[in-house]
Amino acid sequence: MKRCLLIFLFASVICSCKNNSKPGSSGDSSNVNISVSPDTINVDRVANRDMMIILSILPDTLSKSFNWTRTQRGIMRESVEKNGFLVDSNEVFKTVNIFKNNHIDLTLPNGKFLLTTYQIRDGHYVIVTVETVNQRQTVHAYELYKSSAAELNLDELLGKYSLNFMADASNQACLGMLYDKNPIFNFTISEDDMLKIKINNYNEGNAKGCLKGNLMTLKFNSKQMPFDLQEVSWAN
Numbered sequence: 691m692k693r694c695l696l697i698f699l700f701a702s703v704i705c706s707c708k709n710n711s712k713p714g715s716s717g718d719s720s721n722v723n724i725s726v727s728p729d730t731i732n733v734d735r736v737a738n739r740d741m742m743i744i745l746s747i748l749p750d751t752l753s754k755s756f757n758w759t760r761t762q763r764g765i766m767r768e769s770v771e772k773n774g775f776l777v778d779s780n781e782v783f784k785t786v787n788i789f790k791n792n793h794i795d796l797t798l799p800n801g802k803f804l805l806t807t808y809q810i811r812d813g814h815y816v817i818v819t820v821e822t823v824n825q826r827q828t829v830h831a832y833e834l835y836k837s838s839a840a841e842l843n844l845d846e847l848l849g850k851y852s853l854n855f856m857a858d859a860s861n862q863a864c865l866g867m868l869y870d871k872n873p874i875f876n877f878t879i880s881e882d883d884m885l886k887i888k889i890n891n892y893n894e895g896n897a898k899g900c901l902k903g904n905l906m907t908l909k910f911n912s913k914q915m916p917f918d919l920q921e922v923s924w925a926n
Contacts, residue, residue, distance in 0.1 A: 730775045731786050741791045742767040744807055744815065748832060748839050752805075755823040756798060793881040800824060806879040808910040816847065816915065818885065820877045829877050848908060848917050851887055855901050855922060864900030883910040885917055894924045 735742070746767040750759045766776045788795035794805040801823035808816040817832040817839070831842040845851075852873065853859045871891065878886040889904040897904070905925040908917035 730777050731789070732775045733770045733789060735770050735774050738770070738789065738791050741789070741794070741807065742770050744817065744834060747834060747837055748817065749841075751830070751841065752819060753803065754821055754828050755801060756803075788881070790881060793879075798823070804879050806881070808883060808912070810912050810915060816842070816910070818847075818879050820879055827875075827877060846916070848885070848887075849919065851906060851908075854919060855889060855903065855906060857900060857902050861900065864898070867898060867900055884908065884920075885910070888925060893926075
């Protein structure tokens, strides 16, 4: 009787082990799946090679509201090149909406982070970042050449965009209006070579004829590097 009980228990243990094993797994180490933690994000190492290199070069000033240093991004690049995924151990990225070779769109715990690369030639880029936290934006631009990056002045890159909204930039009454009620600019970047700037607190009704519109569309010019003004229009 004892012998039968031991055989039954042994058989139960064997069945339990089989039920807990993963399909397709075996004792051969070549078939063992690599275990990754829940905060890993799969990244195509070939398709996103340029972005990974760019991120590893951009300075610590890239992000303002969360800690994403150049050292961290360098480690991230090594992980992607070796394993095909990055590890978000600090859990700063609530959602990765887009991660492409020329554009990143991240949802943060309290906002959003956008980055777009504009290529001039091989190894030479203009980078624009838009970081929105609690509905307030921080916009930065960099010129990246080979293994170095320097911050760019937005007026140098985009021109005097604030004045380009005005119907007459010399009109003192209009300048006074804008001084009393400072325009709130909202920047939008995406995967294409367009950049849009909208004035959130002005519309055709309260602009008093001083503005040509509240939405400006610019297009990147890879030959002359600055963005070219395409149009200024009214938007809701």
